[in-house]
Amino acid sequence: MNPWLLTLLALLPPLLAPLALAMRGAVGQRLVAVQMMGSVATLILAVMTFAFDQASSIDLALAFAVLTLPATLLFAVYLERWL
């Protein structure tokens, strides 16, 4: 089996831990869990481009990494002021 595909499969279970924490608990815990999921998801998207040999899909990982910043900042502002 392709080592990239093996890596992709091995990276899927770690996504479940922050997912479980993001679905319950305090709102601060959910923010941190979403951040963790974003980091692991970026990693998974980057590995997917090599596992499936789709060179153009690296842009998806880049776009996701760019969009994570305003999303987290917005969440943090809401958490700080209103939630």
Added chain:
Amino acid sequence: MTSVGLDLCLALAVLATWLACLGFLRLRSELDRLHCVAFVNVTAVPMIAAAAFFEEGVTPRSVKLVALVIMTLLTGAAMSHAAGRALALRDGPRA
């Protein structure tokens, strides 16, 4: 040699991610958990970029991956600061 380097980088990336997620479950405070997020950003993402260079050398895809590493390091620090500040202001010493 290239194959060994590739496998080693991918294995280290997976190991770092598992370690961070286990630490994420183990640690109790939100501020402590932010360290696990930073750990993934600092270790696993550069390892994947190194593996990409072992796989195909300098190509547009691997250069974009280096851009991703730089962006993850820079934005990860900013996001950790924003989240930590929001948690500290909201919860005070309990955070």
